Amino acid sequence: MKKINFIKYIPLYFVISGVVIGVGLFSLIKWGLRPAVDFVGGTLVEIKIIPNDSLPIAEENIRASLSMDGIEADRIQSAGDGWMIRTKNEEEDVQKRIVDSLSTSLGEAKVVRLESVGPTLGKELLKKTVMAIILASVGILLYVAYRFGGSKYGICADIAMLHDSLVLIGSFALFGHLWGIEVDTLFVTAVLTILSFSVHDTIVVYDRIRESLRRYPKENYEEIVNRATNETLGRSINNSLTIIFMLLALTVLGGQTIKPFALALLVGTVTGTYSSTFTAAPLLVIWNRIEKLKRRK
Amino acid sequence: MNRSITIKRFWLIIFLVGISALIGLPKNLPIKFNIGPWKFDQKISSPEIDWKLGPWKFSRNLDIKKGLDLSGGTQLVLQAKMDQIPEADRAVALESAQTVISRRIDLYGVSETLIQTSRSGGNYRMIVELPGVTDTEKAKQLIGQTAKLEFKEPDPTTVIDGKATGSAAVYQEIFSMKLTDLTGQDLKKAEVKFDQKSGEPVVGLIFTPEGQKKFAEITRRNVGRKVGIFLDEMPITVPVVQTPILDGQAIISGGFTTEAAKQLVVNLNAGALPVDLEVVSQTQIGATLGVDSVSKSIKAGLVGLSIVALFMIVVYRKLGLIADIALVIYGLITLAVYKLVPITLSLPGIAGFLLSIGMATDANILIFERTKEELRKGLKLSAAVELGFGRAWDSIKDANATTLLTAFILYNPFDWSFLNTSGMVRGFALTLTIGIIISLFTGIFVSRTLIRLFYVK
Numbered sequence: 089m090k091k092i093n094f095i096k097y098i099p100l101y102f103v104i105s106g107v108v109i110g111v112g113l114f115s116l117i118k119w120g121l122r123p124a125v126d127f128v129g130g131t132l133v134e135i136k137i138i139p140n141d142s143l144p145i146a147e148e149n150i151r152a153s154l155s156m157d158g159i160e161a162d163r164i165q166s167a168g169d170g171w172m173i174r175t176k177n178e179e180e181d182v183q184k185r186i187v188d189s190l191s192t193s194l195g196e197a198k199v200v201r202l203e204s205v206g207p208t209l210g211k212e213l214l215k216k217t218v219m220a221i222i223l224a225s226v227g228i229l230l231y232v233a234y235r236f237g238g239s240k241y242g243i244c245a246d247i248a249m250l251h252d253s254l255v256l257i258g259s260f261a262l263f264g265h266l267w268g269i270e271v272d273t274l275f276v277t278a279v280l281t282i283l284s285f286s287v288h289d290t291i292v293v294y295d296r297i298r299e300s301l302r303r304y305p306k307e308n309y310e311e312i313v314n315r316a317t318n319e320t321l322g323r324s325i326n327n328s329l330t331i332i333f334m335l336l337a338l339t340v341l342g343g344q345t346i347k348p349f350a351l352a353l354l355v356g357t358v359t360g361t362y363s364s365t366f367t368a369a370p371l372l373v374i375w376n377r378i379e380k381l382k383r384r385k
Numbered sequence: 386m387n388r389s390i391t392i393k394r395f396w397l398i399i400f401l402v403g404i405s406a407l408i409g410l411p412k413n414l415p416i417k418f419n420i421g422p423w424k425f426d427q428k429i430s431s432p433e434i435d436w437k438l439g440p441w442k443f444s445r446n447l448d449i450k451k452g453l454d455l456s457g458g459t460q461l462v463l464q465a466k467m468d469q470i471p472e473a474d475r476a477v478a479l480e481s482a483q484t485v486i487s488r489r490i491d492l493y494g495v496s497e498t499l500i501q502t503s504r505s506g507g508n509y510r511m512i513v514e515l516p517g518v519t520d521t522e523k524a525k526q527l528i529g530q531t532a533k534l535e536f537k538e539p540d541p542t543t544v545i546d547g548k549a550t551g552s553a554a555v556y557q558e559i560f561s562m563k564l565t566d567l568t569g570q571d572l573k574k575a576e577v578k579f580d581q582k583s584g585e586p587v588v589g590l591i592f593t594p595e596g597q598k599k600f601a602e603i604t605r606r607n608v609g610r611k612v613g614i615f616l617d618e619m620p621i622t623v624p625v626v627q628t629p630i631l632d633g634q635a636i637i638s639g640g641f642t643t644e645a646a647k648q649l650v651v652n653l654n655a656g657a658l659p660v661d662l663e664v665v666s667q668t669q670i671g672a673t674l675g676v677d678s679v680s681k682s683i684k685a686g687l688v689g690l691s692i693v694a695l696f697m698i699v700v701y702r703k704l705g706l707i708a709d710i711a712l713v714i715y716g717l718i719t720l721a722v723y724k725l726v727p728i729t730l731s732l733p734g735i736a737g738f739l740l741s742i743g744m745a746t747d748a749n750i751l752i753f754e755r756t757k758e759e760l761r762k763g764l765k766l767s768a769a770v771e772l773g774f775g776r777a778w779d780s781i782k783d784a785n786a787t788t789l790l791t792a793f794i795l796y797n798p799f800d801w802s803f804l805n806t807s808g809m810v811r812g813f814a815l816t817l818t819i820g821i822i823i824s825l826f827t828g829i830f831v832s833r834t835l836i837r838l839f840y841v842k
Contacts (some may be wrong), residue, residue: 228791273809337685
């Protein structure tokens with residue numbers, strides 16, 4: 089197999105990562121994430137309407153009908169053959185009022201799915217979620233540090249992990265703006281899963297670097313990293329491809345409710361694969377160069 | 386490696402596959418076909434398990450349990466208002482409320498309901514799952530009501546019809562009782578006690594000062610007669626008053642088992658420590674949406690699986706084919722485990738399962754790539770394969786350790802109150818964990834045995 093000189097293009101990888109994360113951060117700051125009802129409270133109703141031919145079923149008409157009955161809809165979105173209506177309202181009878189309102193003005197309405205969360209529960213969930221993310225990152229950090237017996241590998245693997253979470257969170261800020269995708273408990277679950285995936289791939293590359301270091305102690309560090317990256321690239325890609333195939337199938341063919349979750353896992357897997365080869369390994373090289381510079385001084 | 390051991394392992398795998406296939410079979414699988422003059426028409430069905438071994442019972446009907454999001458239904462999270470109830474009695478009060486609600490739901494005729502209580506910080510909550518119920522208003526009415534405990538005494542104005550005998554007479558006697566002014570509010574607490582002489586379990590009632598007076602009146606009026614205690618209009622016990630009770634501390638005795646005494650105490654406390662429940666979250670999934678989700682997930686799974694299988698064959702040829710066989714075995718074993726545990730499958734759970742299929746090939750790919758590498762170095766096939774398995778193990782171990790760690794945090798097995806206990810997240814974590822463990826088994830043990838037997842020779 090032809091050997092690629094990875095080291096040569098390090099600046100390019102960082103530019104690519106920079107652009108992707110930059111766009112994500114921009115979206116995050118400009119538009120923020122769209123929290124789902126389970127975090128901020130409110131009601132989400134998915135409704136099917138059998139038209140009675142008086143009015144076409146369209147967003148404006150739904151909104152108008154609801155506001156006539158004193159329900160302010162934050163978002164109205166068509167979903168498959170139904171409509172998703174979200175409101176800040178979380179009183180117990182809100183879905184009944186929505187159904188009554190739409191049934192009178194547009195045609196018989198039926199609730200397909202309902203999610204209603206009180207504000208206290210949402211806040212509590214948010215707290216627990218942050219806790220889980222902290223716990224998982226610390227756990228993974230400790231594990232990597234322990235396995236590689238050194239701060240260099242541990243820290244670089246963690247930066248790659250941070251890279252992946254930024255890409256994932258940033259892209260969901262963008263998706264939220266473009267397609268109204270919301271961030272819910274399952275999204276957080278996806279982030280946590282991706283944290284472990286990210287390290288998963290990175291460990292494979294680092295393992296090989298360590299092994300080569302032992303076998304060729306005299307060789308140049310950058311040369312070793314380059315070879316390890318070359319050697320692990322094939323399996324890293326093949327590995328992720330099988331996961332990506334499954335997730336892609338689920339994102340495209342899966343049900344409405346599971347799509348955002350599958351998409352989050354998919355984005356995370358892609359960036360996780362990219363980062364182990366193009367972020368985690370180059371970071372080691374950079375770290376090594378800085379160390380050398382310091383020694384020379 | 387000793388060939389006879391490999392063959393033994395192979396039989397072990399065949400055995401496991403056979404068992405898993407038997408368990409994994411659909412409930413009823415009609416098979417009909419004709420070969421020439423022979424007609425074959427039979428129903429194959431998965432067995433029901435019902436084992437007893439001393440005190441241990443193990444019975445499974447081997448259906449896949451579907452979560453609410455797949456079966457359709459309603460989930461309510463209720464928060465208990467506990468400010469009126471002394472701190473020490475709160476757990477008891479919640480338990481009593483749970484019993485009351487589960488009885489109301491049973492009477493309403495909903496099957497396979499799930500009622501859990503949880504404590505998060507100072508919040509006492511109850512999570513009620515009602516499969517198949519989409520009338521949330523009705524459900525909330527049933528559940529949201531506060532339990533009502535009432536004491537009744539015989540009504541001297543009703544004439545008991547002397548003709549009724551046996552249970553009909555008892556029925557008439559009980560339901561003709563009239564209300565007294567004593568209610569659950571006057572009862573401080575009920576508890577299980579043990580009779581000092583006989584050691585039998587009895588139920589002790591402690592009244593409030595107000596209740597003490599009312600109860601004294603009632604018992605004085607009714608010595609030798611029955612007094613009925615009703616919860617939500619249903620009689621829970623009808624003791625006979627032996628002597629007037631003036632000190633506000635009554636004992637109900639009468640050959641209780643400890644279990645029955647506890648049950649009565651829970652019911653009494655439901656009235657003594659009434660808990661107002663407030664709906665803090667509700668989820669409702671229509672039945673059609675559930676069916677739709679199942680069929681879409683199956684489709685997505687089959688398509689994904691086919692692509693993965695094809696990919697493995699294209700890239701790794703014969704080795705890939707073996708990995709695919711291992712993958713099918715993986716699927717069978719996983720299905721059997723889901724049915725045996727049993728695992729309630731939800732949409733995120735299915736996602737976890739599909740994800741783990743992708744990851745199941747992971748170990749194989751690591752091994753095959755390593756094998757290819759060793760082959761390139763000029764090693765013999767058998768040596769290359771063995772080295773591939775040996776060297777890849779380190780990476781496989783590390784790589785899966787972090788995923789297991791995350792799954793652990795997501796599942797929160799010790800119910801730490803600072804972490805999430807959401808059913809959805811747990812479903813995902815559980816199927817992912819099971820997937821990883823089984824995939825390590827099939828990816829390494831099964832595929833190594835198959836390769837030794839059919840590929841290396």
